[in-house]
Amino acid sequence: MQDFSSEFRNLHYVIRNAESVLLFAHTRPDPDAVGASIALREYIRSLGKKADIACFDRLPEFAAELFPGIVFRDPDALPVETYDAVIASDSVDRGFQLLKERFREEQVIVLVDHHPNIRMTGDIVIIDDTMSSSCEMLFHFFQTENITITPKMATPLLMGILGDTGNLQHSCTSLDTFAAVSTLIQKGAQLQKITSDVFANNKISTLQLWGKALSRARINSGNGMIYSAITERDIEELGNPSTEDLYIASTLLNAVPDAKFSLLFYQLQPGIVRGSLRSEPHKNVDVSSIARDLGGGGHALAGGFEIPGTIVETPQGWEVR
Ligand SMILES: [Mn+2]
Incomplete structure (x- = not known):
């Protein structure tokens, strides 16, 4: 210090x-x-x-x-x-x-x-x-x-x-x-x-949140990014999950062996999307530089950013519009 x-x-x-x-x-x-x-x-x-x-x-x-x-x-x-x-x-x-x-x-x-x-x-x-x-x-x-x-x-x-x-x-x-x-x-x-x-994350809604994030995960084999999204409707249905539980969902995505880093998008409030980036020490990725490019910040293994827009599902995947 x-x-x-x-x-x-x-x-x-x-x-x-x-x-x-x-x-x-x-x-x-x-x-x-x-x-x-x-x-x-x-x-x-x-x-x-x-x-x-x-x-x-x-x-x-x-x-x-x-x-x-x-x-x-x-x-x-x-x-x-x-x-x-x-x-x-x-x-x-x-x-x-x-x-x-x-x-x-x-x-x-x-x-x-x-x-x-x-x-x-x-x-x-x-x-x-x-x-x-x-x-x-x-x-x-x-x-x-x-x-x-x-x-x-x-x-x-x-x-x-x-x-x-x-x-x-x-x-x-x-x-x-x-x-x-x-x-x-x-x-x-x-x-x-x-x-x-x-x-003790024993609330069923927390498990459902993580389940949703994991079941929707997609991986970009080019850069090793695993990503998923939690929409405004999910947030409502899950009874307004805590930030901590949303961040844990981002961490959990890293469990996939090929994933270099994870990105969880969630609707922070109407019109604002937050992206939560996570990686692990042995993967040698600095997610804070990605976060900074998008106007956010953070540490090497945990970063985040906020962008205007709404998360929508398209046949190609998740998009922020
Ligand atoms: Mn703190």
Whole structure:
């Protein structure tokens, strides 16, 4: 990790001097975004200060039992301009920019992220794309600043790290990540509960989503791309699957031995299609360069992009029109 000691010190100073802090979780929040905002909320509230979490979506179902009482508030219904500081953690380009015009000059804007090519700017910027997750970065913040990590902070942090590393299986997992996980478990993180609530994909609709994606897969023998599509109608029928489950579908496509990388198209919202690219370490493909060509970004093994249009099935395959 880069040396963030001065940024960490500044962030700690800002939190200690703030009366109220607004935390922001990105649209369609994943375990990392949820975990980061809940861990910060716990810490800030333990200091007797006000901390709210804003998100354009509700608290995801997987987190409901783990974190009773946590409410994600609609940013449009919150007095964004009244908080002393605003901290966005994880994928800060997804939704946070919509709040930008409501910030006041005196407010301290903080970004914590591990995605490359972030466009948002802030007063304190803690971004390192070699880190596994935003939760791992916050773990280092708490440790560096000698802030006690309580069990209520350890559980969301562990959830975020496990989420973004695919249970410590993705290549972004470092020795430091393992050390962080071990420390968090010692500090009382509820590993079993996280595993059963967040990673036991036993919902029939999730299996149906993956089934749909796999059954429609086609492979381009020229470049080794395996691709599939999930339409707006599928999304409705499957009861609005989570982003995580859609990304897993993209990962699953890579199981085909001839596939060099996978591309799953899904209808993010009417008029906008998201493409999720995945590959595996031994395949030597950098999917982020493909994503960048299409206006997106990501890591070597996981990338994505968004394009305007609608997914339609044609006799030749799937098309975005
Ligand atoms: Mn993340």
